[in-house]
Amino acid sequence: MNDLTKDTPAPAPAPAGTPLVELTGVSKSYGNVRALREVSLEVHAGEITCVLGDNGAGKSTLIKIIAGLHPHDAGTYTIEGEQVRHTSPREALDRGIATVYQDLAVVPLMPVWRNFFLGSEPTKGRGPLRRLDVAAMRGTTHQALLRMGIDLRDVDQPIGTLSGGERQCVAIARAVHFGAKVLVLDEPTAALGVKQSGVVLKYVAAARDAGLGVVLITHNPHHAYLVGDRFILLKRGTMSGSHLKKDITLDELTREMAGGSELDELTHELMRRTTTAPPATDPENPA
Template identity: 85%
Template sequence: MTRPATTTSAGRTPLVELDDVSKYYGNIRALEGVSLEVHAGEITCVLGDNGAGKSTLIKIVAGLHRHDTGTFRIEGEDVRPASPREALDRGIATVYQDLAVVPLMPVWRNFFLGSEPRKGSGPFKRLDVDLMRRTTRAELLRMGIDLRDVDQPIGTLSGGERQCVAIARAVHFGAKVLVLDEPTAALGVKQSGVVLKYVAAARDAGLGVVLITHNPHHAYLVGNRFVLLKRGTTVGDHTRDDITLEDLTRQMAGGDELDDLRHELETGPGPGPL
């Protein structure tokens, strides 16, 4: 079973820190007063149902959207990334649920997509295919991913395997923070376990990981910190030491609201008007 690291963040500057961050789209509140810390060698899980604000949070951290109020810090420096490229240059790599891959291209080509090394000069300059093949195979093995053939089209891999390739790619290109958008949402139990194993491998490689999920069981398997969002606000912020899986699941399911609903269903609506 994959288990969380035992590292402690006491006294260390977070790789990424959001402090009382809010985001509005006109009169619509997407996030309000949300805080978050991401430390090296730890996994911070952000949980919430649809509409909780998880997507907006990702977009702010990834540099797609700028926050309206509050503070966003990367390694202690106040920042307002203007683009995903700027966030990536600062070490934040985001892997979305709908992976941006070219299904008919081989695994090695997708691994280097947009960052292809070349050899030669002038009119003889060309892609260094041998280097890309060797590097892809070596980096996947370093993460514990043993593909039969890096020349196979990436579209022939399972959803879990494609997620793992994306994680290995982020590690190879020097990410310090890895943001994963619902990586297990469309996967079965076995494939989800494979992905969580490589999420833990990224953490063990020293990265700070943000795992966005609606599944408290997956979160609790690997998480060090848990931030629960509901309708754009924080309704829970815990370390692994101060919450059990049962309590995390209960808070995720609605907590007191769920108890009220259970009581109402058990007692019934009562007699109607005569």
């Protein structure tokens, strides 16, 4: 057998414990604006990595790099031990990186099943008789949602009639169904009330329990601490902290995200002004 007929050897599997996604010293600039500076994180199967930060901290830029929307300028980005440099979201999706953005990118007037398969519709028939396999899409959507614990009354209802939390859950179930290895969630609870936020976090945990690696982008330390295993804190494009859950309490996480010593200084200043303010006078009984 000559070299041309030999089978190409399959790539060696990544060693046990290798992160599904790992960013090391990643930086990104837009012209003279440094959006990210030497940020590192790991995403492991069956774990949730939470990225916390206020507006302008660099969370959106980090999402775009992981999702393949923007390439990084410096540092390394590896998927299961293989260094990559995505040039499009399709490349990231083909490698198992599914991103659910805050606006969800759904078509409100289309039924749930149509949004579930949007861009990946199965067909039946050939040639001029080729058409969408509507029955298969309806049945698959219903079963996929049930597997995630989501029991919709009717998958034919427009997705715009669902609550914000329900739409987030459909998007999570869709990513799981289409074989995502890593699920990136952009502020999934930002516009939701307490009850709906709890529902979404329940399904985020369900995705983790299904073996996915999850990246949860949020500015809410309470939500992060409920489900997170690892915490990355960003401030003005740089890392201000990196912790495992076992190494930090909720109070410490909240304090660190709120500014730590800066918060202490502000609290001291406000208390000083309160205690030194002159007493209010009664206009009817002046001193």
